[in-house]
Amino acid sequence: GAGVSQTPSNKVTEKGKYVELRCDPISGHTALYWYRQSLGQGPEFLIYFQGTGAADDSGLPNDRFFAVRPEGSVSTLKIQRTERGDSAVYLCASSLAGGEANEQFFGPGTRLTVL
Amino acid sequence: TQLLEQSPQFLSIQEGENLTVYCNSSSVFSSLQWYRQEPGEGPVLLVTVVTGGEVKKLKRLTFQFGDARKDSSLHITAAQPGDTGLYLCAGRLVAGYSTLTFGKGTMLLVSP
Numbered sequence: 001g002a003g004v005s006q007t008p009s010n011k012v013t014e015k016g017k018y019v020e021l022r023c024d025p026i027s028g029h030t031a032l033y034w035y036r037q038s039l040g041q042g043p044e045f046l047i048y049f050q051g052t053g054a055a056d057d058s059g060l061p062n063d064r065f066f067a068v069r070p071e072g073s074v075s076t077l078k079i080q081r082t083e084r085g086d087s088a089v090y091l092c093a094s095s096l097a098g099g100e101a102n103e104q105f106f107g108p109g110t111r112l113t114v115l
Numbered sequence: 116t117q118l119l120e121q122s123p124q125f126l127s128i129q130e131g132e133n134l135t136v137y138c139n140s141s142s143v144f145s146s147l148q149w150y151r152q153e154p155g156e157g158p159v160l161l162v163t164v165v166t167g168g169e170v171k172k173l174k175r176l177t178f179q180f181g182d183a184r185k186d187s188s189l190h191i192t193a194a195q196p197g198d199t200g201l202y203l204c205a206g207r208l209v210a211g212y213s214t215l216t217f218g219k220g221t222m223l224l225v226s227p
Contacts, residue, residue, distance in 0.1 A: 004157070031213065042119075042203050042217030043158065056214055091157050098213040100146055106157025 002026070004107035006092050012113045013082055021077040021110045025094030032075050033104060034067055035091040043091055049075060050098045082114045118142060119204055119218035127224045131193050136221040138204035139186045145210040147180055147187045152201040152220070161189075194225045 005024045013019050025032050031050055035043035045059040049069045060066075064082075069075040079086055089109040095102040120139045128134055138147070146165040150158035162171050164180035164187060171178045175198075177190040191198055201222050205215040 033214065035217075040219065042121075042205070042219050043215075045214045045216070048214050050213075059214070093157070095213075100207055100211050100213070103160055103163075104215070106159070108156050 004092055004094050004105055006090075006107040006110050008110060009108065010111045010113075012115065014115050015082060015084060017082050017114075019079050019082055019112065021079075021090050021112070023075045023077070023092030023094075023107060025073060025075070025092070026105055027073075029094035029096055029105075030072065031095045031098040031102065031104075032069060033093040033095075034075070034077050035093065036088045037091055037109070038088045046077070048098070055098065079112075082112075084114050087112055087114045117219065118208075118216050119206060121202075121204060121218040121221050123221060124219065125222045125224075127226070128194055130195055130225055130227050132225075133190070133192050134194060134223070135188055135190045136202055136223070137186065137188050138218055140206070141185065142208060143184050144206035144208060145184075145212065147184075147204060147206040148215070149178055149187070149189055150203040150205060152203060153199075158203055158205075191223075194223075196225045196227050199223055199225050 007022045034046040037043045048056040052072045064080045067077045091109045093104040093106045095104045148163045149161045152158040162178045167182045167184045169180045175192045201220045203220045205217040
Protein backbone atom coordinates (compact mmCIF):
# COMPACT_ATOMS: atom_id res chain seq x y z
CA GLY A 1 0.00 0.00 0.00
CA ALA A 2 0.95 3.65 -0.30
CA GLY A 3 3.10 5.19 2.36
CA VAL A 4 3.08 8.74 3.68
CA SER A 5 3.41 11.24 0.86
CA GLN A 6 4.45 14.87 1.08
CA THR A 7 4.20 17.65 -1.46
CA PRO A 8 6.04 19.49 -2.75
CA SER A 9 9.30 17.58 -2.42
CA ASN A 10 11.20 20.84 -2.69
CA LYS A 11 10.11 24.41 -2.10
CA VAL A 12 12.21 27.51 -2.62
CA THR A 13 10.78 30.79 -1.41
CA GLU A 14 11.89 34.27 -0.54
CA LYS A 15 12.16 35.70 2.94
CA GLY A 16 8.82 37.08 4.09
CA LYS A 17 6.65 34.87 1.87
CA TYR A 18 3.94 32.45 2.95
CA VAL A 19 4.26 28.69 2.29
CA GLU A 20 2.06 25.64 2.68
CA LEU A 21 3.39 22.11 2.98
CA ARG A 22 1.06 19.13 2.52
CA CYS A 23 1.07 15.67 4.07
CA ASP A 24 -1.03 12.68 2.98
CA PRO A 25 -0.89 10.05 5.73
CA ILE A 26 -1.35 6.32 5.33
CA SER A 27 -5.05 5.59 4.87
CA GLY A 28 -6.77 4.81 8.16
CA HIS A 29 -4.06 6.34 10.35
CA THR A 30 -5.64 8.61 12.92
CA ALA A 31 -2.44 10.11 14.32
CA LEU A 32 -0.29 12.53 12.33
CA TYR A 33 2.94 14.25 13.31
CA TRP A 34 5.05 17.08 11.88
CA TYR A 35 8.79 17.27 12.53
CA ARG A 36 11.50 19.64 11.29
CA GLN A 37 15.01 18.42 10.50
CA SER A 38 17.71 21.03 10.09
CA LEU A 39 21.04 20.21 8.47
CA GLY A 40 23.12 17.97 10.71
CA GLN A 41 20.33 17.54 13.24
CA GLY A 42 17.79 14.92 14.14
CA PRO A 43 14.08 15.52 13.58
CA GLU A 44 12.53 18.03 15.99
CA PHE A 45 8.87 17.59 16.97
CA LEU A 46 6.49 20.35 15.92
CA ILE A 47 2.87 19.20 16.31
CA TYR A 48 0.78 16.04 16.76
CA PHE A 49 -2.81 15.53 15.57
CA GLN A 50 -5.20 12.90 16.82
CA GLY A 51 -8.00 12.96 14.28
CA THR A 52 -8.85 16.56 13.42
CA GLY A 53 -7.55 18.14 16.58
CA ALA A 54 -4.06 19.15 17.62
CA ALA A 55 -3.31 16.97 20.65
CA ASP A 56 0.10 18.57 21.23
CA ASP A 57 1.42 21.71 19.51
CA SER A 58 4.16 22.40 22.03
CA GLY A 59 6.88 22.10 19.40
CA LEU A 60 5.71 24.92 17.15
CA PRO A 61 8.50 27.49 17.44
CA ASN A 62 6.34 30.62 17.21
CA ASP A 63 3.02 31.95 15.95
CA ARG A 64 4.25 32.07 12.34
CA PHE A 65 3.75 28.31 12.25
CA PHE A 66 0.29 26.77 12.05
CA ALA A 67 -1.05 23.39 11.00
CA VAL A 68 -4.50 22.04 10.20
CA ARG A 69 -6.09 18.66 9.56
CA PRO A 70 -9.74 19.56 8.87
CA GLU A 71 -11.05 16.13 7.86
CA GLY A 72 -8.74 13.96 9.90
CA SER A 73 -6.63 12.80 6.97
CA VAL A 74 -4.57 15.29 4.92
CA SER A 75 -2.68 17.91 6.92
CA THR A 76 -1.19 21.24 5.88
CA LEU A 77 1.65 22.99 7.67
CA LYS A 78 1.53 26.73 7.09
CA ILE A 79 4.41 29.11 7.64
CA GLN A 80 3.87 32.86 7.49
CA ARG A 81 6.53 35.53 6.92
CA THR A 82 9.21 32.92 6.29
CA GLU A 83 12.72 33.53 7.62
CA ARG A 84 16.04 32.10 6.47
CA GLY A 85 16.20 30.09 9.70
CA ASP A 86 13.06 28.21 8.65
CA SER A 87 15.11 26.42 5.96
CA ALA A 88 14.99 22.72 6.79
CA VAL A 89 13.41 19.42 5.77
CA TYR A 90 9.87 19.19 7.11
CA LEU A 91 8.91 15.58 7.83
CA CYS A 92 5.44 14.20 8.31
CA ALA A 93 4.68 10.88 10.01
CA SER A 94 1.50 8.96 10.67
CA SER A 95 0.55 6.07 12.94
CA LEU A 96 -2.52 3.87 13.31
CA ALA A 97 -3.32 5.63 16.56
CA GLY A 98 -1.54 7.80 19.08
CA GLY A 99 0.45 6.43 21.96
CA GLU A 100 3.69 4.63 22.50
CA ALA A 101 2.76 1.28 20.99
CA ASN A 102 2.05 2.49 17.47
CA GLU A 103 4.88 2.81 14.98
CA GLN A 104 5.28 6.14 13.24
CA PHE A 105 5.79 5.90 9.48
CA PHE A 106 7.63 8.84 7.96
CA GLY A 107 7.24 10.48 4.59
CA PRO A 108 10.23 11.58 2.49
CA GLY A 109 9.90 15.19 3.63
CA THR A 110 9.65 18.59 1.98
CA ARG A 111 12.93 20.47 1.67
CA LEU A 112 12.18 24.16 2.30
CA THR A 113 14.76 26.74 1.31
CA VAL A 114 14.19 30.37 2.25
CA LEU A 115 16.40 32.77 0.30
CA THR B 116 21.08 21.19 25.52
CA GLN B 117 20.46 18.00 23.58
CA LEU B 118 18.38 15.51 25.55
CA LEU B 119 19.81 12.53 23.65
CA GLU B 120 23.52 12.64 22.80
CA GLN B 121 24.72 10.35 20.04
CA SER B 122 28.31 9.37 19.42
CA PRO B 123 30.24 9.31 17.27
CA GLN B 124 28.73 11.93 14.99
CA PHE B 125 30.39 10.37 11.95
CA LEU B 126 31.93 6.96 11.31
CA SER B 127 33.67 5.78 8.17
CA ILE B 128 34.67 2.11 8.03
CA GLN B 129 35.51 -0.68 5.59
CA GLU B 130 33.14 -3.48 4.68
CA GLY B 131 33.41 -6.36 7.13
CA GLU B 132 34.33 -4.27 10.19
CA ASN B 133 32.32 -4.20 13.41
CA LEU B 134 31.10 -0.99 14.99
CA THR B 135 29.13 0.37 17.93
CA VAL B 136 27.26 3.64 18.16
CA TYR B 137 25.91 5.13 21.35
CA CYS B 138 22.91 7.11 22.54
CA ASN B 139 23.18 8.67 26.00
CA SER B 140 21.05 10.84 28.23
CA SER B 141 20.83 12.05 31.81
CA SER B 142 17.07 11.45 31.65
CA VAL B 143 15.18 8.19 32.07
CA PHE B 144 13.19 7.11 29.03
CA SER B 145 10.03 5.03 28.95
CA SER B 146 11.15 3.53 25.66
CA LEU B 147 13.82 4.12 23.09
CA GLN B 148 13.86 3.54 19.36
CA TRP B 149 16.52 3.34 16.68
CA TYR B 150 15.90 4.53 13.14
CA ARG B 151 17.93 4.53 9.92
CA GLN B 152 17.56 7.40 7.49
CA GLU B 153 18.88 7.45 3.93
CA PRO B 154 19.37 10.63 1.87
CA GLY B 155 16.09 12.09 0.64
CA GLU B 156 14.02 9.71 2.75
CA GLY B 157 12.32 9.77 6.10
CA PRO B 158 13.59 7.73 9.06
CA VAL B 159 12.65 4.04 9.11
CA LEU B 160 12.14 2.26 12.42
CA LEU B 161 14.63 -0.52 13.19
CA VAL B 162 13.74 -1.47 16.76
CA THR B 163 11.99 -0.38 19.96
CA VAL B 164 13.40 -1.25 23.39
CA VAL B 165 11.29 -0.79 26.51
CA THR B 166 12.83 -2.77 29.39
CA GLY B 167 16.05 -1.82 31.18
CA GLY B 168 18.81 -4.23 30.20
CA GLU B 169 16.89 -5.45 27.17
CA VAL B 170 18.88 -6.78 24.19
CA LYS B 171 17.32 -7.18 20.76
CA LYS B 172 18.90 -8.62 17.63
CA LEU B 173 17.96 -7.87 14.04
CA LYS B 174 20.20 -9.97 11.77
CA ARG B 175 23.66 -8.35 12.13
CA LEU B 176 22.38 -5.52 14.34
CA THR B 177 22.29 -5.80 18.15
CA PHE B 178 20.50 -3.19 20.23
CA GLN B 179 20.84 -2.78 23.98
CA PHE B 180 18.88 -0.60 26.42
CA GLY B 181 20.80 0.39 29.53
CA ASP B 182 19.72 -0.97 32.92
CA ALA B 183 18.73 2.51 34.08
CA ARG B 184 16.94 3.25 30.79
CA LYS B 185 19.11 6.32 30.18
CA ASP B 186 21.25 5.00 27.36
CA SER B 187 21.34 2.60 24.45
CA SER B 188 23.80 1.16 21.98
CA LEU B 189 23.65 -0.26 18.49
CA HIS B 190 26.28 -2.79 17.43
CA ILE B 191 26.69 -3.84 13.80
CA THR B 192 28.67 -6.97 12.97
CA ALA B 193 30.44 -7.31 9.63
CA ALA B 194 29.15 -4.02 8.23
CA GLN B 195 28.08 -3.89 4.59
CA PRO B 196 27.78 -0.93 2.19
CA GLY B 197 24.00 -1.27 2.46
CA ASP B 198 24.28 -0.31 6.14
CA THR B 199 25.34 3.20 5.12
CA GLY B 200 23.01 5.86 6.45
CA LEU B 201 22.13 8.14 9.36
CA TYR B 202 21.32 6.22 12.54
CA LEU B 203 19.00 8.08 14.88
CA CYS B 204 17.94 7.22 18.38
CA ALA B 205 14.64 8.58 19.67
CA GLY B 206 12.89 8.25 22.98
CA ARG B 207 9.76 8.93 24.93
CA LEU B 208 10.17 10.48 28.37
CA VAL B 209 6.68 9.59 29.56
CA ALA B 210 5.01 6.19 29.27
CA GLY B 211 2.31 6.26 26.63
CA TYR B 212 3.43 9.62 25.31
CA SER B 213 3.03 9.92 21.57
CA THR B 214 5.75 12.34 20.54
CA LEU B 215 9.39 11.41 20.08
CA THR B 216 12.61 13.21 21.06
CA PHE B 217 15.43 12.52 18.63
CA GLY B 218 19.20 12.65 18.92
CA LYS B 219 21.34 14.29 16.22
CA GLY B 220 22.30 10.96 14.73
CA THR B 221 25.43 9.07 13.72
CA MET B 222 26.30 9.17 10.03
CA LEU B 223 27.75 5.78 9.02
CA LEU B 224 29.64 5.27 5.77
CA VAL B 225 30.65 1.72 4.86
CA SER B 226 33.04 1.47 1.94
CA PRO B 227 33.46 -1.68 -0.18
